[in-house]
Amino acid sequence: MSIEIFIKYKILIFLLIFSIYSQAQPTPPPPGEPGGIEMGTAEQIELGKLLFFDKELSGNRNISCATCHHPSTHTGDALSLPVGEGGQGLGNLRDTGISNDAIVQRVERNSQGLFNLGRGNVQHLFHDGRVAIDLNEESGFSSPAGSDLPLGLENIVSVQAxxxxxxxxxxxxxxxxxxxxxxxxxxxxxxxxxxxxLLAKRLRDIPGYFEFFAAAYPENVETQSDITFVMAANAIAAFEISAWQALNSPFDQQLRGEDAMSEAALRGMALFNDKGCAICHAGPLQTDNLFHAIAMPQIGPGLGDNTEGFSDGLEDFGRERVSGNSADRFKFRTPSLRNIELTAPYGHSGAYTTLESIVNHYNNPVLSLMTYDQSQAILPSRTDLDEIDFTVMNSPARTGSIAQAALREPLLRPANMSASEVSDIVEFLKALTDPNSLDLSENIPDSVPSGLPISD
Ligand code: HEC
Ligand code: HEC
Known part of the structure; x- marks a missing residue:
């Protein structure tokens, strides 16, 4: 792109930012209850824990749910984008695998933390909300499986599993x-x-699982052949929900009238409201359960989407992929900010690595997108994978279309925070950490019925 076009482009952006500035600021909704949850039985939770760590659920028996959602990395994987089946190791020591087993591409989106799942007021799961409560569907849920989704899934977390x-x-x-x-x-x-x-057959063939399924679902499991994958998904959900509730942070204690937050965190909480964060990050879980375009950098292999004029599929249109509505392009679900200190990197593609960098993003989201520091991404290196990671970010036309979506977002405006205000907001975000979530090692089983290793 020539310098002239680039300058014109910047002027256009400036005008758009200005026009957004002049809109009236809505007031945030008042905080509500985080919504009740239903806990499974102790036996269902125990079964779910084993399944969550068992690589038997993966085609090549080389990866479990825990690989990308490990207790040692606070239910995430500490990477910008996960290394899926074929990789080896855990957390930021995970490599891209060797010879025939090596991964073909990175997983396209950041692995989400799994705290406070199953709360009644969480309506969608995944960054684009493609699993959702939907009473128009016979199963009670909409999902990528459509009418193929089996009946009997107990809640939205089971559907996700x-x-x-x-x-x-x-x-x-x-x-x-x-x-x-x-x-x-x-x-x-x-x-x-x-x-x-096919997965249910695998579980039926492992004698060690029978007693756990029979104890978890005594009314439905009399013989091995009664085991279904729906039961497995319900049990995994029971485990995730019970293991990772995190609602006893200094913020919660303060709301209960205790003197638990520092001065800086209290100032940060006020700023979180004043600067408009709480409009989207609303209520006790800091989410409005809606989708917004906030000019988040797009790194990695993308999900096959293309801004007009491009054909490499390196983009991710976010909510539009689910709704089919182009007005939803580049919108992603507002994430809960509970335990956010523990679940870096941030954003749907894990582009920001520190709380400071993502909070600073809101000072001027479009400028932050345009000047994104690529060196912060945590992506295990392999030349052919590295080559495409920043293709979208290196293209002004493509970052421009991400910027334009954010400029159309009525609730997003440059937050104009000073350095000390950013640091106060970061202190507030840290006050959302539940001390019980710091060490989750008790959630790791000693072994699993398949006998497969669980150490990575
Ligand atoms: C290779 C890494 C990987 C593996 C293995 C994996 N996940 Fe995930 N998980 C992710 C990514 C990436 C996302 C976000 C995907 C998206 O939004 O499109 C995610 C999202 C989720 C969510 C949604 C959280 C939310 O708040 O919306 C849940 C729940 C979850 N995973 C549970 C599981 C379970 C259960 C398993 C095993 C059956 C599993 N994951 C296996 C990477 C992984
Ligand atoms: C217009 C709605 C909106 C406003 C206003 C907003 N956010 Fe966000 N926030 C989002 C969305 C949507 C995402 C996820 C975007 C993505 O993944 O592409 C997000 C992501 C985040 C994350 C990363 C969460 C994670 O799990 O990766 C943090 C931290 C955050 N916001 C803090 C703030 C702060 C602090 C403010 C105020 C300065 C703020 N947000 C204002 C909608 C908003």
């Missing part, structure tokens, strides 16, 4: 590598030869 196993890069494996990856390649989720039934 049906899907990582159906992703080639996350857990299933590539092409013809195993029976699960073949079913995925053929688009078969439900039915006798679908992914879920």
């Amino acid at each position: 049906m899907f990582p196993v159906t992703s080639a890069t996350e857990m299933a494996g590539q092409d013809e590598e195993n029976e699960i990856s073949i079913a995925v390649a053929e688009g078969k989720l439900a039915g006798e030869d679908g992914v879920w039934e």
